[in-house]
Amino acid sequence: DAKVRKALSLAIDRDYVANTLMQGTYSPADNFMGPGWIDTDGTQFKDNANGGQSYIDVNNYEADLEEAKQLLADAGYPDGEGFPSISYTTNDAGYHKVVAEYLQQAWAQLGIDLQVDIVEWASFTPMRRNGDFDIARNGRVGDYTDPSNMLELFYSTNGNNDGKFNNADFDAAIDLSRTTLDSAERSKALHTAEDILMEETGCIPIAYYNDFWLQSEKITGSHRIICEPDFIENLKGTAFWQFLFCAKKCIMRLGSMNEYRIVTIQNLFAKLLLCSSPFVHGVTLPYIFAKC
16 A cells, blocks of 8 residues: 555654764665766756655654654554554664664554564575565665666566566656657656656655765865775775775866876875765665565
8 A cells, every 4th residue: 555655654754864873874865866866968867856846855754754644544544553563674784773673663653563573684685585574674776877777676577676566657657768769758757757656655765875985175176986886885984995996997187287197096095094075975775665
């Protein structure tokens, strides 16, 4: 029932999760597609979504919670009455256990009893892929900045569609985005797909990973380039290892000299030791599936 799934989504205080539980290492997700994904005209895909408005108002949690309670009542479960006990399956790395415990509290406000099932990673991924869960944690790192890289995960026959989302209109929008040669039509099709995904609550976006790097204030005119997708789950080491991996490939433009130079490992370590600044990666997203 889409009303139940949306109620579960709106009952989550994403700002609290990202900035308190996760200590600011994440940013609250107000759309499925976050910052960093590029539309067909070169602008940010997120800025053109939903008429320029966020799908979820992460700054108005109290209103979201009231809407969640009403949606659950409209689905036939006022104050959670008659709603069965459900389980949330996750692995125990990083902040996952903390978030699971928070979800117990958040959904208790709807009158829903949530049991947490902590599973080791080796067992967790096959369980999730087989659909052996009520609600499960998931996350994804994009391979490239085209929105199709994330949206196609929810195509009915996609092998990575762990939540088993199946919507004919969504599939039709994705099919059109794959075949049209008109860039404006392709953009509209991808936005339509996200509209459907969010309206049906095919998944519940929680937060966007943040990427961190270190750079001296003395270095000016430089442009950071993400060379490779980052698949490292330990966020405390993300910037360090990603930069090490990319050190021989990253190119920085030195504006004062108007030329491109390869960043050497020696220069890289010099930058890592000087100062820090956050950067929203925009290509990674933790989310959860709710099969109800």
